[in-house]
Each structure stands twice: as C-alpha cells, then as structure tokens.
Amino acid sequence: MNQTPAPPPSSPCSPSRSPSPTPSPFRSRSFRFLFAASAVSRGGMAVGNLALPLVAIVALDASVGEVGLLATLTTAAFLLVGPFGGVWVDRLRKRPVMIAADLARALLLGWVPLAWWAGWLTLEQLCVVALLTGVGTVFFDVAALSLLPLVVGRERLLAANSALHGFDAGVAVAGPAAAGGLVALVTAPFAVAANAVGYLASACLLAGVRVEEPAPERAGRGRVWAEVAEGARFVAGHPVLRPVLVQGGLANLGIRMVTVVLPVVLVQELGLSAGMVGLFLAGGGVGVLLGATFARRLAERLGAGRTLWLLGLAIAPFGLVLPLVREGTLLWLAAGAWAVVTFKTGVDNVLLVSFRQRVTPDRLLGRMNASFRTVLTGALAVGSALTGLLGELAGPRAPLWAGALALSLVWVPIAASPLRTLRDLPTG
Structure with missing residues (x-):
C-alpha cells in the first residue's frame, strides 16, 4: 500500500508549528503512475479543446453560435451532474471510476x-460527444481529487498538488501552441483521435496505481439528494472549507471577467494583433506555473494560511493595473501585472486544494470536491454573464474594472477567517 498515515488529528483552525520536511511524493510508485496518467490526460485534453471546435468549423461549417454551444455543453456537465457525481464517487472506489471515465471519453x-472519415459526422453528434465527454471529466476529476490523499498520505498533499498543478500550468502555457501544430499537421479530426489515445494511455497508467481503497460505507446511505445535501452542509459549515470556497468563487469570478473582456480591449481599443494578445495572455500561464512551483516553499517559509492572505494583500495593487492598460509603457506594465496576479492563482491552486483534501474525511471527499467544482464552475458562468451585461451597459472597461477588483480582494475571505494564523495545513 503506497500510503503514509496522516498525523494525529488536531483542531482544523488551531495554529501549528512549522512543517517538518516530508519525503517527495514521487518516491511512491503509485503517485508516479497517477502523475503520468494525469499528464497524458491533460495533454490530450489540451489538444481536444482546440481540435473539437475546429472540427465543427472546418468539417461542418458551424456558425459562431454553434461553436459557442459546443463549448457550453462541455462546461455544462459540471453544473448538471457535478453534485450527483460526488455522491457516486463516494459510493464507489475511486480508481475504477477514473479508468471507466477515461475509457468512456x-x-x-x-x-x-x-464518423468524419465515413461521412456520417453531424453537428448534433459533436454536441452529444461534447456533453458526454464533459460528464466523464466530472467523474474523473472528482475521483482524482478524492484518490490523491489515499495515494500519498495527507501530509504529502502539498508537494503532490504542487507537482500536479505545476504540470497543468505548463500545459496551459504550451498546450495551445502544441495543439495548433498537431491540428495543422494531421487535421482536426485526427487531432481529436490523439486526445482519445491520451485517455486510453491514462486508463492503462491508472492500472499501475496500487492503493488499498477502503470499502465505501454502506451504512446510512440514503437518497441521492440527501447525500448531496450532506456534502453541501459539510462544506458550508466547516471553518476551513467555507472561506476557501468563498475565496475560490471570488477568484474564478474575477479571472473569467478579465479573460473574457481583456482581448476585446486589446484588439478593439488598442489595435493589437492576435499574436500580441496571445503573448499577453501567455504571461498569465507563466505566472500560474511559477506560482504552483513556489507554493510549497512559500508555505514552508510564511505558513500555509498566512501565505494565502499576505501574498494576496501584497499583490492586490497589481490587479488594479489591468484596467489602466494603454498603448506604450502601460501595456507592458499591465502584462507584468497580469503575470503577478496569476502567480497568486498558481499558489492558491496548490494550497487551497491541499486544504480541502486534508480536512475532509474519506467518506465525504467525493461530495466535497463535487460541491467545490459546482460552485467554482458556477462562478465562471456568472462571470461570463456579468461581463456581457456590464460590457453592454457601460463598455468593455467596466467588466475589466469589476474583474480586477474581485482579483484584488481574493485574500479577504482568508484574512477574515481562522485560517489567517495557520502555519501548517490543518487536519480534519
């Protein structure tokens, strides 16, 4: 069994001493297989996120609205089935759920x-594929977040999440360019096939994960809605999870508003080329990568809880530079500010997920992760809607200011909670 037992329980919001060095999670054979499965899955997904809409555009002559519908259906799965996915993940062993999700996708x-090669492909089929693939992603992601504490032990979650989120950030930076090259080389439909191969490889690698998952509890199992409500009550009532959820929702709201409207400002107002816009936004990916890389060191030096709000307070002014973007010097200052803001996002991704996994009992991990996914995805949807509304009423700078303000305040929920004094990750 590749699991290190967690330290003795303590109060989830009591200060604790500085964390002692822990072995690298890569010393665990099961984590190496889990990391590799995640790597090929995320890499394939980066290709598919570009290739699937290109199939609709090039092969089926889809309109902008139809391409938007295709993208919406993929995200909609998190809102439609997310909470129920958490219930079923808690009712089943996690690794088989991940393998089944990979094979289905x-x-x-x-x-x-x-279907494209045979001349059968239609837009309706693509929409069904997008929706059902999104459902598979819901189950895979919730199960993966719930399996990780069993694979590495709870005291190595920070290092494990740093490695996983660091790779995800690297994919965000390099993935679109690599996906574009592959599409150009083999055409969009066969690039989608590469995504499918990535999921098959992920399923094979997951077979190498050896972890003794406890049998899911059957006593007290009730109706699905009752179990969904139990998970939601646990998150809403927990002194660690509640501020983490509020912080994550505020961050997703701000990020979505900025990323939706920023290209409009850069292109329509400043006249930048698509290449320059891509370069500007790529700086954000680099910021996330660096934040995920340095999250563990910052937590060890400042304390996990203190890092979240002190770093947020220090970075807050940078967010307010974004709406001031203009030609010349302010353009480069805004690009640098965007990289700094997303550095904080990378740190948060590692620390907040580790907080969540550390304090949640095994039997509730699936529902906790599903509750977070639903709220965080909902914040993205709300951010998109608010951007459109504010943009129509007051112009594109208004949602840019609103999103930047939200990003400048993400530290407040943590600073206003008992988490602000924590040095080490809490235990449940």
Whole structure:
C-alpha cells in the first residue's frame, strides 16, 4: 500500500508549528503512475479543446453560435451532474471510476474521426460527444481529487498538488501552441483521435496505481439528494472549507471577467494583433506555473494560511493595473501585472486544494470536491454573464474594472477567517 498515515488529528483552525520536511511524493510508485496518467490526460485534453471546435468549423461549417454551444455543453456537465457525481464517487472506489471515465471519453472522441472519415459526422453528434465527454471529466476529476490523499498520505498533499498543478500550468502555457501544430499537421479530426489515445494511455497508467481503497460505507446511505445535501452542509459549515470556497468563487469570478473582456480591449481599443494578445495572455500561464512551483516553499517559509492572505494583500495593487492598460509603457506594465496576479492563482491552486483534501474525511471527499467544482464552475458562468451585461451597459472597461477588483480582494475571505494564523495545513 503506497500510503503514509496522516498525523494525529488536531483542531482544523488551531495554529501549528512549522512543517517538518516530508519525503517527495514521487518516491511512491503509485503517485508516479497517477502523475503520468494525469499528464497524458491533460495533454490530450489540451489538444481536444482546440481540435473539437475546429472540427465543427472546418468539417461542418458551424456558425459562431454553434461553436459557442459546443463549448457550453462541455462546461455544462459540471453544473448538471457535478453534485450527483460526488455522491457516486463516494459510493464507489475511486480508481475504477477514473479508468471507466477515461475509457468512456476515449470511445466518445474516437467516434469523431471515424464518423468524419465515413461521412456520417453531424453537428448534433459533436454536441452529444461534447456533453458526454464533459460528464466523464466530472467523474474523473472528482475521483482524482478524492484518490490523491489515499495515494500519498495527507501530509504529502502539498508537494503532490504542487507537482500536479505545476504540470497543468505548463500545459496551459504550451498546450495551445502544441495543439495548433498537431491540428495543422494531421487535421482536426485526427487531432481529436490523439486526445482519445491520451485517455486510453491514462486508463492503462491508472492500472499501475496500487492503493488499498477502503470499502465505501454502506451504512446510512440514503437518497441521492440527501447525500448531496450532506456534502453541501459539510462544506458550508466547516471553518476551513467555507472561506476557501468563498475565496475560490471570488477568484474564478474575477479571472473569467478579465479573460473574457481583456482581448476585446486589446484588439478593439488598442489595435493589437492576435499574436500580441496571445503573448499577453501567455504571461498569465507563466505566472500560474511559477506560482504552483513556489507554493510549497512559500508555505514552508510564511505558513500555509498566512501565505494565502499576505501574498494576496501584497499583490492586490497589481490587479488594479489591468484596467489602466494603454498603448506604450502601460501595456507592458499591465502584462507584468497580469503575470503577478496569476502567480497568486498558481499558489492558491496548490494550497487551497491541499486544504480541502486534508480536512475532509474519506467518506465525504467525493461530495466535497463535487460541491467545490459546482460552485467554482458556477462562478465562471456568472462571470461570463456579468461581463456581457456590464460590457453592454457601460463598455468593455467596466467588466475589466469589476474583474480586477474581485482579483484584488481574493485574500479577504482568508484574512477574515481562522485560517489567517495557520502555519501548517490543518487536519480534519
């Protein structure tokens, strides 16, 4: 069993001493397989996120609205089935759920190049593939977040999440360019096939994860809605999870508002080329990568809880530089500010997920993660809607100011909670 037992329980909001050095999670064979499975899955997803809409555009002559519908259906799965996915993940062992999700997504995406080659492909089929693939992603992601504490032990969560989120950030930086090159080389339908192969490889690698998952509790199991409500009550009533949820929702709201409207400002007002806009936004990906890389060191030096709000307070003024973007010097200052703001996002991604996994009992991990995914995805949807509304009423700078203000305040929920004094990750 590749699991290190967690330290003795303590109060989730009591200060604790500085964390002692822990072995690297990569010393665990099971974590190496889990990391590799995540790597090929995320890499394939980066290709698919570009290739699937390109299939609709190039092969099916889809309109802008139809491409938007395709993208919406993928995200909609988190809102439609997210809470119920958490219940079923808690009712089942996690690794088989991840393998089943990988195989299902591989079959769905594998159909696209086959149907295109045979002349059967329609937009309706693509929409079904997008929705069902999104459902598979819900189950895979919730199960993966719930399996990690069992694989590495709770005291190594910070290092494990730093490695996983660091790779995700690297994919965010390099993935679109690599995906574009692959699409150009083999055409969009066969690039979708590469995504399917990535999911197959992920399923094979997950077979190498050896962890003794406890049998899911059957006593007290009730109706699905009752179990969804139990998970929501646990999150809402927990002194660690509640401020973490509020912080994450505020961050997602701000990030979505900025990323939706910033290209409009850069292109329509400043006249930048698409290449320059991509370069500007790529700086954000670099910021996330660096934040994920340095999150563990910052937590060890400042304390996990203190890092979240002290770093946020220090970075807050940088967010307010974004709406001031103009040609010349202010353009480069805004690009640098965007990289600094997203550095904080990278740190948060590692520390906040580690907080969540550390304090949640095994039997509630699936529902906790699903509750977070639902709220965080909902914040993205609200951010998109608010951006459109404010943009129509007051112009594109208004949602840019609103998003920047939200990003400048993400530290407040942590500073106003008992988490502000924590040095080490809490235990449940």
